Amino acid sequence: MKSVDEMNEELAKTLNAILKKLVDLQVAMWNSYRRPPIYGELESDRPPITKEEMERLTHRIRRHEKVDFHNSYLYLPGLLHKLWVPIISLRCDFKKSLDKIYVELQLFRHVEKNADKTTQEIRGYGFRFEGPHHFSKNDDGKHKYYHVQLITKSDISKTSLDCYPSWISEKIPCFPAGVNNPVSFVLLMLVSLYGKKYVFDKFTDVEIPTKYKTQVENVLKIEDN
Amino acid sequence: MKKILVYDDKPDRCQEYIDKLRRVKPIKKIFKVDPMDIDDFKEEMTRLAERQQKLRKRKEGSYDMELDKTSIFIIDYDILHAFDKQSFLTGERVAYLIRCFSKCGLIIGYSAYEKNEFDLTLKGNLDSFADLDVAIEQLNNSGLWGEKTTKFRPWYWPHLPKYLDSFQKKVKDVIDNVNEPIWKVLKFPEEIVGTLPRFVSQFIGGDPFKTTFREFVVNSGNGLKGGDKNPNDELVGRIAAARISKLLEWGVLQRQDILIDTPHLVSRYPSLLKESRMNVKSWNKTAGFDTFEKLGIHHENIEKFRFEKEYWLSRPAWFWSNVSNSLRIPEVYEPWKKKPVPYVFCEDSSSFHKREKCKEFVADFDSPYVRRYVCKFKDISYGPKTRFSL
Numbered sequence: 129m130k131s132v133d134e135m136n137e138e139l140a141k142t143l144n145a146i147l148k149k150l151v152d153l154q155v156a157m158w159n160s161y162r163r164p165p166i167y168g169e170l171e172s173d174r175p176p177i178t179k180e181e182m183e184r185l186t187h188r189i190r191r192h193e194k195v196d197f198h199n200s201y202l203y204l205p206g207l208l209h210k211l212w213v214p215i216i217s218l219r220c221d222f223k224k225s226l227d228k229i230y231v232e233l234q235l236f237r238h239v240e241k242n243a244d245k246t247t248q249e250i251r252g253y254g255f256r257f258e259g260p261h262h263f264s265k266n267d268d269g270k271h272k273y274y275h276v277q278l279i280t281k282s283d284i285s286k287t288s289l290d291c292y293p294s295w296i297s298e299k300i301p302c303f304p305a306g307v308n309n310p311v312s313f314v315l316l317m318l319v320s321l322y323g324k325k326y327v328f329d330k331f332t333d334v335e336i337p338t339k340y341k342t343q344v345e346n347v348l349k350i351e352d353n
Numbered sequence: 354m355k356k357i358l359v360y361d362d363k364p365d366r367c368q369e370y371i372d373k374l375r376r377v378k379p380i381k382k383i384f385k386v387d388p389m390d391i392d393d394f395k396e397e398m399t400r401l402a403e404r405q406q407k408l409r410k411r412k413e414g415s416y417d418m419e420l421d422k423t424s425i426f427i428i429d430y431d432i433l434h435a436f437d438k439q440s441f442l443t444g445e446r447v448a449y450l451i452r453c454f455s456k457c458g459l460i461i462g463y464s465a466y467e468k469n470e471f472d473l474t475l476k477g478n479l480d481s482f483a484d485l486d487v488a489i490e491q492l493n494n495s496g497l498w499g500e501k502t503t504k505f506r507p508w509y510w511p512h513l514p515k516y517l518d519s520f521q522k523k524v525k526d527v528i529d530n531v532n533e534p535i536w537k538v539l540k541f542p543e544e545i546v547g548t549l550p551r552f553v554s555q556f557i558g559g560d561p562f563k564t565t566f567r568e569f570v571v572n573s574g575n576g577l578k579g580g581d582k583n584p585n586d587e588l589v590g591r592i593a594a595a596r597i598s599k600l601l602e603w604g605v606l607q608r609q610d611i612l613i614d615t616p617h618l619v620s621r622y623p624s625l626l627k628e629s630r631m632n633v634k635s636w637n638k639t640a641g642f643d644t645f646e647k648l649g650i651h652h653e654n655i656e657k658f659r660f661e662k663e664y665w666l667s668r669p670a671w672f673w674s675n676v677s678n679s680l681r682i683p684e685v686y687e688p689w690k691k692k693p694v695p696y697v698f699c700e701d702s703s704s705f706h707k708r709e710k711c712k713e714f715v716a717d718f719d720s721p722y723v724r725r726y727v728c729k730f731k732d733i734s735y736g737p738k739t740r741f742s743l
Contacts, residue, residue: 148724148742149721149724152720152721152722152723152724153721155719155723156610156719156720156721158719159550159551159719160548160550160551160719161547161548161551162548179715183715183742324689325686325688328688328689328691329677329685329688330721331688332621332622332677332684332688332691333620333621333722333724335693335694335708337693338692338693341689344689345689
């Protein structure tokens with residue numbers, strides 16, 4: 129039976145391995161012929177996180193220090209024939225709690241600006257994937273679980289996503305994620321984009337303890353019915 | 354017996370390493386090892402330069418020098434000779450002249466100043482015309498010459514005697530197909546040619562789908578250089594065989610995301626192991642230079658994805674994108690069920706070790722599979738150190 133410290137170390141190590149793999153995929157994609165054209169337009173305002181920055185951040189995660197991507201982003205592989213590009217930024221503070229994780233997922237694509245389709249602009253929308261609110265003073269107990277909600281601006285980089293009408297709610301709906309740890313949470317986020325098979329295929333060389341995968345499988349069990 | 358010639362501008366050091374080479378068992382069986390003295394070296398270089406000039410004037414020369422009969426030429430890369438007042442002769446220049454204007458087999462460059470170092474970038478040096486660069490201390494490492502060893506033995510080293518044999522097959526392959534597209538001759542599927550990294554296509558030059566061996570040698574800048582031109586088929590054969598081999602080893606296989614060799618394959622798909630995955634010997638059987646049937650894997654499940662022109666690589670390999678889509682492999686159709694793997698492959702020992710005893714590093718290329726492991730030998734230095742993960 130593993131001690132609490134060993135379990136915490138395993139969790140940090142696994143999350144780090146996933147983040148490092150994502151940055152490896154980003155670098156490979158960035159330098160390849162398959163790079164979505166939109167990357168070039170996004171990078172000036174949303175610079176991609178470098179491998180070196182990721183090494184520093186994962187080092188902090190391992191030491192349970194506060195981590196914040198600030199204005200750096202992890203670019204994920206393009207979706208739907210590279211029409212959509214997801215980018216994520218992350219904040220966590222495992223010293224306070226192993227549940228204290230906040231991931232922003234923003235999705236961008238080109239949209240024709242006018243009827244004759246000669247000009248395009250970038251449009252996007254986003255979600256926050258957030259751990260349970262255990263420590264909020266205003267917490268009325270509603271979100272004591274891992275959950276997902278819409279965002280109209282980035283809380284990490286303080287940039288806005290001018291994609292929604294101003295009356296859109298950032299509070300509702302609040303989708304329960306059905307997991308109880310940050311590793312399964314991040315995996316679930318990736319599965320929500322790419323599907324189970326694609327995600328675990330890409331991570332075939334990453335050691336992910338079975339218990340984290342099992343939680344994701346349990347959430348997806350309906351897929352197999 | 355095949356011949357190894359060694360040239361070092363310091364005769365005492367040269368003799369010291371020749372004596373060490375002569376004591377290596379696999380070398381004793383196959384090779385005669387001799388030094389080349391400075392006067393012979395000067396003579397050979399002068400004649401190579403003459404051949405170079407003749408070729409520019411479309412004249413053929415005869416191939417009756419010592420280097421033409423040499424299987425492996427080992428040279429100190431730090432030499433700097435001024436044989437005349439106009440030019441300096443460096444190790445790199447020598448390697449170019451030998452590769453392009455002699456019938457020498459393999460060229461190995463060594464540095465006397467870079468001691469036992471393992472290159473964590475895993476990039477090699479594609480610009481160099483030497484087929485392999487090693488530190489002087491590793492010249493007589495028996496692992497380099499084909500002997501099984503538990504000591505330092507980088508996976509990026511070929512099995513030299515086998516590599517020498519396959520060189521002749523590559524030369525023949527090029528000569529028989531000198532005006533054919535390179536990737537077609539190597540039997541690379543078109544969809545994979547389209548996904549090769551940019552620098553690979555840049556190295557070949559021209560349209561990657563169409564460039565022939567001859568066009569590569571003449572036009573790319575990575576074969577004949579400058580005013581050197583008018584190669585006959587045999588010259589194209591030797592140059593292309595050496596340079597494309599090096600590209601395949603360092604620019605393609607090393608990434609393990611276009612072609613993948615056996616130990617990296619079983620690390621991702623352990624179900625391919627024939628024997629027990631709890632026994633490290635099962636894993637280590639895959640890290641050999643034998644034919645694919647002897648490497649202890651269910652090769653029949655992935656036979657149609659095997660890189661057929663196996664003599665073009667120093668070890669068996671498969672096309673990764675095809676393997677990773679094969680539903681005959683459990684880790685492909687149910688990747689979430691993959692169980693943790695007890696061992697990792699160490700690039701510095703060419704063998705598997707328990708994960709907790711190894712150190713992860715990040716190689717310097719843009720493949721998704723850049724994270725590798727070393728077991729770290731005490732008397733070997735590893736650099737650049739920034740490549741180790743924090």
